[in-house]
Amino acid sequence: MSNKKNWPLWEIFVRSKNGLEHRHFGSLHATDAEMALENARDVYTRRNEGVSIWVVESKHITASNPEHNGELFEPAQDKVYRHPTFYDLPDEVKHM
């Protein structure tokens, strides 16, 4: 029982239907990739949520440092001109 604490953590990505991209669904513990797939199937797709699963061991993910949020993300907050909102679109063009 004590060993289960040492099971590595895996990040689970599920494609909910064909044509859509895989999205991050959550994480779970498993000893290896095969078990992570089986666990993901049971934990995240038992209510018919998916058609494909990717698993990645969490340690392989490199994350941005929250302490750097200022320099990384704040400069984008006041650059409205980076959004293509200054064009007049004809009414016929939908879903833009």
Add this chain to the structure above:
Amino acid sequence: MKENLYKYILGIADNSLILGQRLGELCGHGPSLETDIACTNISLDLFGQVRSYFQYAAKIAGDDRTEDDIAMLRKEREYFNLLLVEQPNANFAYTIGRQFLFDVYHLAFLSELQKSADLTLSAIANKCVKEVSYHERFSSDWIKRLGDGTKESHQKMQDAINDLWTYTDELFHQTEADITMVSEGIGVDVTKLKEGYYKRVNEILEAATLETPESKYFQKGGKKGMHTEHLGFILSNLQYMQRTYPNMKW
């Protein structure tokens, strides 16, 4: 009423019912969140199968019995499940061992039942065979992990296989209903599954570095309604609500 067909269906369905109930006991008590959900998932698959079988059985019975009556209101001797599936969740190795020894049989059985001359049974088998091949993958993967894991997990897995082995021969026994159904092209001749079964089981045990037990003494009786002491306790849990509040619905 087609007595033999009715009994034949109960013989198949009761395995899923009792094993489903056993696995359901682990809900909230599994060794980890992930295995807990996996076991209860398998349990729900089995209960789903049971509904299809009992709905069909109720139709054949042709009286006012419903699927719930058939599932919940029989007495111990009127259940025809294998002794194997009523064995307790002594520890996770037992749960996995019992599941594995049943899944290999169940998968081979349903593969054959798909060819049944009874179109309802073959349709049910066709639907169930996919979920059961997942069950078999799940349990055989765990046999390998525990068998070829630590010294302790190896020993526990070996003990469980040794203890449960005595219930495997019954998988291939035939009741009168079985024999009649085989002769009508409806039932599966389980005696023909035996060789393939032990071959597959040996293969997985070997991959798991486990020994195949050599014991030649086997228990039997479940298929005729003669059960181990465990079934009564399972039924008292299973039937409590229907017995206490007759005709209750969720």
